[in-house]
Amino acid sequence: MSIPPPADWSRLHHAYGRATDVPGQLAGLADPDPAVRHAAVSALTGNVYHQGTRWPASAHVVAPLVTLLDTPGTPDRVTVLRLLRAVAVGDLPDDRLPFDPAQAFAEADRIGPADERAVIRVLFEEDDPDLDSVADVADAVALRWAADAYRAAARHTRSLLGLLPDPDPTVAAHAAALAVWYPHLPGLPEALTAVPHDRTPARASANLALAHLPGPLTRAERGALSACLGSPDATVRLTAAIATARRRPTALPDEALTILVHADAAEVPGSVPGWSRPLRGHTARALRHLGL
Structure with missing residues (x-):
């Protein structure tokens, strides 16, 4: 029409x-x-x-x-x-x-x-x-x-990419959570990877977005998620482990598996801005993806 x-x-x-x-x-x-x-x-x-x-x-x-x-x-x-x-x-x-x-x-x-x-x-x-x-x-x-x-x-997804480095990390988090619904958007993986590791919740949302992109992790994505596994922020660590498990299940680093397995015993925030599913739900799905 x-x-x-x-x-x-x-x-x-x-x-x-x-x-x-x-x-x-x-x-x-x-x-x-x-x-x-x-x-x-x-x-x-x-x-x-x-x-x-x-x-x-x-x-x-x-x-x-x-x-x-x-x-x-x-x-x-x-x-x-x-x-x-x-x-x-x-x-x-x-x-x-x-x-x-x-x-x-x-x-x-x-x-x-x-x-x-x-x-x-x-x-x-x-x-x-x-x-x-x-x-x-x-x-x-x-x-x-x-x-x-x-x-x-x-037709406006380039604007979403432009919001990923926004000074307001909550704006950036919501932009990442929406942009992932357009998985073939040129430049999306690179923009998600480039979100600074110390910008919670933007980095956590970018990690969840990376978790839901198709295909195996690229070298740049692996590097970004690996760095996030050592973040002082629990949300960034957990979302990085989730993304790694979803996209690299057959070569999961021990560090990521440890974070996922012990998530129930840790203080896990309820959810990441832009995502309706609680982090515990994302964790459970990642563990099921691993066959655990």
Whole structure:
């Protein structure tokens, strides 16, 4: 389906109808008043990410969100990144990594403009909507909207790489956690490897991202993770061990195995910013990957 110009919000729909209120909500994300920003986040999330569902308008908020991230002085950039992640990836769990968009969205690609128009008409335009009339395509149409949002974000992944060295380590952590959903992004492994070892939580998130990339570790990745295994920070050490176990299971250094095996006895932080799975969950998955 051809995408209307981003400014023509009246032609787009979100969860509650025409998307004419979206530009004001996007502007509210940059407002100096925290209350205005909070209201904008709440409204925009409900509109373009309603209960995990993306809508025709969802793909069109990606570029404005990236512009906010690229603009110096934008407040609450972590919140903007969380919203971008919700729009681009939705509720997909990290066990879908490494992510294969062609496989994930295969069913969506059979959907044509007529199917989308039929669903929009039933949801928003008919006084007595007949939901059964679109039951056979509704799920695939929703998947198509999710695919459109994912692909819209793919056009801006260079901006995500630019956030990995951000002075705010929490911003960098969220950027790494989102960038890994685009595993074939040129320069991604190098950018993740280059995150300084003393920048927790950015380094910890970069380690988890490296854990979920396809293929064996490169020499540079091995070097970075090996250095992290000796970090004074427990989170950096553990995430490095997780990444090494996931990507190099047949040649795991003893140091990494020791860190993983003794993680239960250590004080392990709950989670790394940008990742919903607790670190203990990542550790358990790494041990299972090793057959332990």
